[in-house]
Amino acid sequence: MRTGVGLAFLCLACCFHGSLSCPALCKCYPRRAEVVCNDVPLTEFPSQGLPKNTSLLTIQFTNISSISEHHLSAMPLLEGLHLYSNNLESLSSHLLRGVPHLKTLDLTDNKLAHLPQDVFSHAPLQSLVLKSNLIETVDADWFPPNSSLTWLDLSGNRLTSIPSALFQRLPHLENLDLSYNRLEKLPPDSLKPLTRLERLNLRNNKLSSLDPSVFQGASNLTFLFLPENRLEKLSPTLFQGLSKLRYLTLDGNQLSHVPPGLLDPLLSLDEEGLDLTVNPWLCDGKVEYFWRWLVKNKQKAFAEVNIICAQPLSLAGRSISSLMENELNV
Incomplete structure (x- = not known):
């Protein structure tokens, strides 16, 4: 034997x-x-x-x-x-x-x-x-229709845009990494075909705005990374349908306000799963929704004491959650 x-x-x-x-x-x-x-x-x-x-x-x-x-x-x-x-x-x-x-x-x-x-x-x-x-441009014709791809990493290239047709060929995609590129925008409804997408990394691009429909259809998103861009405003409906999102990073942008209702759909955030640090927050009357959300959900905010007011000068350096109600209409 x-x-x-x-x-x-x-x-x-x-x-x-x-x-x-x-x-x-x-x-x-x-x-x-x-x-x-x-x-x-x-x-x-x-x-x-x-x-x-x-x-x-x-x-x-x-x-x-x-x-x-x-x-x-x-x-x-x-x-x-x-x-x-x-x-x-x-x-x-x-x-x-x-x-x-x-x-x-x-x-x-x-x-x-x-x-x-x-x-x-x-x-x-x-x-x-x-x-x-x-790589400066992506061609949907790199892939066959109904590609079996589940993981695509295009990080660290020179991309300025992504064609919507690309995602139509990748219906099984679960992980997409587009970080450290030069993306200036994402086409409206572009992620709709990606119904299985769980992880999307857009860190360190040049995004200054996001269409309200951009994440619609991507209802399985669990991790969404958007730090170190140039985002100034977010649509109040941007995260609708993302009830499975556990981790969201928006640090290092140019956000001054959180529109009422923006964070309400995020029912599954992990402890310290939301990073909103390093933004120039304006603590005027419009900060009330964000303040109330932080007070109620402190455990979900990463480094909550470092989410601080940049303006007005009388409140500069204060953490938003430490504000008193009578300070919200300065």
Whole structure:
């Protein structure tokens, strides 16, 4: 029996390694069909010796500048491809044709600027990370209709807008990260197709306003990050329908008032789940709704004592929740 098991394991190892081979400068792990080329002086894709049944390939911190359909088709069982921090500048529209099982693609920290149509249409991707590249525009035609994608990370690029057509192709999306871009606006009703969206990150963009309908339809939103933008006013109906929202950050904007009713739909906020610090709050007669909400919901506000008045001067530096009722009409 032991001899049989030993022979079976040897066969598996040989099958994976291709006669016990492995690309130079890389490491191969037969049991999990994984190849890792990490922080090594590679300048070309490591085709030589790559096991045919590789299911997970990681090439990171190298100098490879191109990857082709031919390279990937040599691994028809590939499920995960991580190409973090290389020098990739372009991708072929047919890149993924030979990897029909690919679910995860990570292209973080490369030099990608323009991507062709259909580039992500030939594999059942569930997770796509394009973080920290040079992308200026997004094309809905990157993806097939009814894409299986659930995770999309476009943070740290140069995006100034997002087409509504993109979201129409991503009905299964659960996580969307658009932080650290240059977005100036979001199209009205743009998130309606994203009925499964749970997490939306818009941190550090250039948003100065939000259409009242922008979050309508995204009723499963649980985490919404909007800090470090240029928001000055919010529609009182902006958060209608977001009864599942547990965490909302609006710190570091230019908000002076909270319109009456804005926070009422947020029934599921976690303890300290709402961050409204670092805004120039005007503590005049219009602050009453916000004051009453804070007094009633102190435990839901992050650093509640740091939500302070900027004006008028007589109240500057005071936390809004510390105000007395007779001070609200200054």
